[in-house]
Each structure stands twice: as structure tokens, then as C-alpha cells.
Amino acid sequence: MNFNRIREKLNILADAAKYDVSCASSGSNRTNSNKGLGNASKMGICHSYTADGRCVSLLKILLTNHCIFDCAYCITRKSNDVPRAAFQVQEVVDLTINFYRRNYIEGLFLSSGIFKSPDHTMERLISVAKKLREEENFNGYIHLKSIPGASDELMYEAGLYADRLSVNIEVPTISGLKLLAPDKKHEDFTKPMEKVKNEIVRYKSEQKIIKSSPKYAPAGQSTQMIVGASGESDKDIMYSATHYYKTYNMKRVYYSGYVPVTHDSRLPAIGSQVPMLRENRLYQTDWLLRFYGFSVGEILNSQHPNLDMDVDPKLSWALRNLHHFPVNVNTADKRLLARIPGIGMQSVDKIVKARKFRKLNWDHLKKIGVALNRAQYFMVCESRYWERRDLDADKIKGMILQNSSGKFRNQYSTQLSLFN
């Protein structure tokens, strides 16, 4: 191993890959065979966390940051003057295996700039995965990027070795895509997605008949959208996310607050703040859609095209729909319980189980872990005390904000600070 050379390449290519937020290692059920190396963990493991608090679960690198495209938002675009490097296939394999053996990582996340042609690049990515699986008997997690515009045959092959495939849509609207990435067509993104989706469906149904049929991308597909680069509304983003969840059976859609990396008149300037709060609210909405039984139109619609910044989306929905409340936690069904602000799915589960034994009061709920500072205005339980006043939405919101503190509060507070 030429240590210094590898070190240099790793620094360049890890740095370029970090804007990909996906780092999930969950969802795969690959097991160790023949005393080989590795065993996927169904729930995924985060082995470390960066100083910005994001999970480090996979060795996330680019194969190369040479690229023939010139997408405005991307740090490795053709016209950007950055040091370039490229890994050899064997170098990536060695790094992955050695990191994995030391329990640093769950596996490999391999992406790449597009050199020569999409197919050529995709082929290289696949050869890394193939080598890991077949020569090293590696059963850890592999996440490969589908290169936009790669052929169906290659996408098929990729799924045989990878646990997850993803192609980043990056810009949620087609008009934004035309503006920021003029070389790419919308179809280039959706075609590989479509192919992978169909193959997953096919393999799943085969597996029902023949147990031993091989796995095809067991952890599914994901995609990512940049937030705050092309002036889209939260509604645009979430409707587009819903589309990808529905049409392509996405496991996850990631939202990445745009980190300004280049000077370009089409984009926010370097040094402008990363929209982290907005990103947070989008993820909350995403969770409401996937786990809490909300539909996107309830949270975002033409009257409310953007999410509230000062309260979470569920509370904001509840405040607009006070006629559903108060809910009795001892009798309401699961779906309705999940809609009470301050009660999460974990609490819903506990409440449903506990109320079979006795009627619950405030004390029980508090111990179970319900955030009563929010929930108290929207529910009744086995107690003589509940919110009897006829409060309107603004009043409730004011009282909740007054009695709570949020980590982003200073970003949206209209209260002037005394000392600056």
C-alpha cells in the first residue's frame, strides 16, 4: 500500500462525497455465509458522528471527481478549479475491507463523477462491488450510486451486488433542473429508478416461490433533493418527494440544505447560511407522511405552501384543525392518537398497550414520555383536569412557545437581543 498516495486521494475524494447526506446502513438482511466477512445489521449502525452531528456509517467516497458535467450546485463540476483524483478499483476494495475489519464502518458508499460516459462510470462502480462480494466474500453493506443515464443492463447488474441503489434527483422541479443542470435530462434520473424498481418487484415475487433466489438491492432505493438552491417552496419539495415515494417505492428521500460551494449567480452566495431549520421541518413532514398517516395535502396545500418555522408541522396542522380536538387518549384509535401534537409513535404504542389495564391519567402519560407541554391542549384523559378554556389557535401557540425552548429558536425569534 502506497500510504501517502492513498491518503491524498482519500482526502480529496471523501471531501467531495460528503454532500451526499444518505448514510443509512439499515434495511438489508444479508447474512454472513461460509465464514466470510461481514453481516448486515437490519437496523443499521452509526459507527461515529461528524462534528456537524451527521452519522458516519459507511465509507463514503467518490471513485473519481473528474466529471464531464457542469451542474451549478455541484462542487466537482467540470468548470470548478479543484484538485482531482481517482481511485483504482483495488484501492477502494482494500480500504473498505480494512476499515470494516476494524469495525469503523458498516460498508461502502460509492459514488463517482461521470468520466467518459455514464455507462463507463457505472461499469467501474459495479466492478468494485463485484470484487468485494465475489473475491473478498464481503457481506457488509454496499450502497452504489446509479449514474444518471446508465443503461438498463448495468442497472440490473448493480442491484445484484449492492444493497441499496440511489440516484439523486437534487433539484425538485424540472424547471430548476433546466436552470442548474442544463446537461442533464429529467429522464436520465428516472430511467434507472424505474428499472431498479421493476427488478426489485420481480425479485421479491420470485423469492416467494423460490426461497434461494438471489437478493436484488434488498435495502431498496433512495434519492436526495437539495433544499434552498432554486427557490422552490416546501410544497414543491414535499409533493415531489411523495411522487418518488409512490411511483418508485423509495425507501427514503433525503433533504439536503444547500451548502454554497461555488460562486454562481443562479445560486445562493458562498457564506450564506445553510437552511438547517427548514431541512429539519421537511424531515419532520416526511416522517408524518410515512409513519403518522398524514397525507401531504393536509400539511401543505395552496393556502399553506410553506411550513411554519416556529412550530413543528404536526402542531401547526393541529392548530389549523382544532375541530378534531380534544381527543380522549383512553378511547381514541391509534390513527387519531398519532395526530395529537407531543405524542410520538413510541408513545402511541405504549398508550394503546397500557390502556388495556387501566384508564390513563396525566401521571401515566408523563411517565410514558408524552410531551405534555404540547399535548395538554389537545387531549383529555382520566382526570378532572383538562384544558376547559375555549382557546383559539394563536393563543395556544403562544402558550406553547412560551413554555418551551427550541434549539432553533434564535433563528426565527422576532425578539431583539439585548446585547447585539
Next chain:
Amino acid sequence: MNASTTLIYDGSFNGFLTAVFVAFDEKINVADIQRNNRSQSGLFSDTETVFTNVEKAKRVWNGIRNKSHNAISNVYFAFLSEAEGVELMLYTYIQKLMRTQSGKYLDYSDSTVLYIAQLAKKVGREKHRMEAFVRFQLTKDDIYFANIEPDFDVLPLISKHFRDRYADQKWLIYDVKRKYGIYYDLNHVEMVSLNLKNIQHNKTVKSDAFTNEEYEYQTLWNDYFKSTNIASRINPKLHTQHVPKRYWKYLSEKKEAV
């Protein structure tokens, strides 16, 4: 009313289950169940030492398991927390469990049940953390070695995970606090008790027990860790929330920060 008795057991899980068996069998009015090195006799209770009996322990284990698989894992996880007074809590928990038909372990409105469930959850979280935070270092005699210092005694819980995952390499995970480790010799995992004097957790002093290549990979990993950080999104609070400081000295990427 019977005089109450404090039961003393040897500190093992089987010992605890035996104590539970004895308490049920002899209808003892239990004042407390204590491990022998932590015992403290009460003013108004007798003490009785229980000798571990695997047969009896097994009967209790099966008894609880027949009620619910979930309950037995809660009992085991909560026991490994080594929390003060957990034995008596568990005894109450088992009593309640046995008294009812089924499903008692789901009664989260009962404070004992909720406490045990939450304690088991904490231990489960520590187990998961250890699966993440173990950092193997390759020694010259080809053994991947790691130190850990978990809050709870989770080594028995993580051994399967590592056995399944690293089936083709020899490894040893050593609990610095409890002075024992688990060792995998390519066939079986066994418990080894060692008393290591100089614990290797300072990178600045390179030990010659480890290969040179080992330090190269540590450097690469540390570099990688640094370059994945996005400086404009820095959030130290979130970082320490995920990686609490007490674990830093065993993580090669955080050693410099210690």
C-alpha cells in the same frame, strides 16, 4: 407476618434466578436481593445466602419465557444494567408477571413494569452503542483487539453480533471496567478474564504490540473522519449527544480531542 429476609447471591444471572426460585419455593418475604460483594444487612431482616443452582435458574427462566419472550429479554437486559436495587425491582416484576394471565409486561401504566422496560431499553441502547464504538486494532500476533468501557455489562449481549460479523478473523474485546473480555478463536467465543495493566488508548504513544499497518489505517480513518465534516454545518452539541465524551478515549478518530 413472616420476618423478612435478605437473599445474597453470587452476582451471576443464574445466581439471581436461583434466588428468585428460592424466594418463591420457600415463600420467603423478601426484603432485598443483593450480590455478595455489595451486600448490606438490614436492621429488621435476616440474611440468607443462596448457592447458584443451574437447574433451579433454568426453571425460573423457562417460567418467565413461557409467559412472554419479551419479558425474559427485559429481565435479562435490566439485570445487566447492574443498577442499584434492580434485583428487588426485578423480583417484584417477576411476581407481577406470574400473578397475571399474560401481557402484563405491556402494562406501561404500572411503575415497575415501565421502570424495567425503560431500564432494558437503556441497556439495549448501550449494547447498540458498543456494536458501533468498538475499534479493533490489529496486533502483531494477528488478533484484532479492542478496549471498551461500557456503562452496563453488555459483553454477553454483543458477542453474537461480532461472531456473526467477523467470522474469519480472531478478535478480543476487553471490558476495562469489569476486567474481562470475550475472545473469538475462529471457532468459538469464550470469556477470558485478564488483568491488563497498560490499556492502549492513547494514540500519541504507539505501542509495539500493534502492527505498523495498523497505525497507517488509523491515520487514514482519522483523515476520513475529518474530511466528511461540513464546516458550515457545525453542531458540537448534537455531536456530543451522539458520541458522549466518556467514549472518546477509545475511539481513534476522537483521541486527539481528548
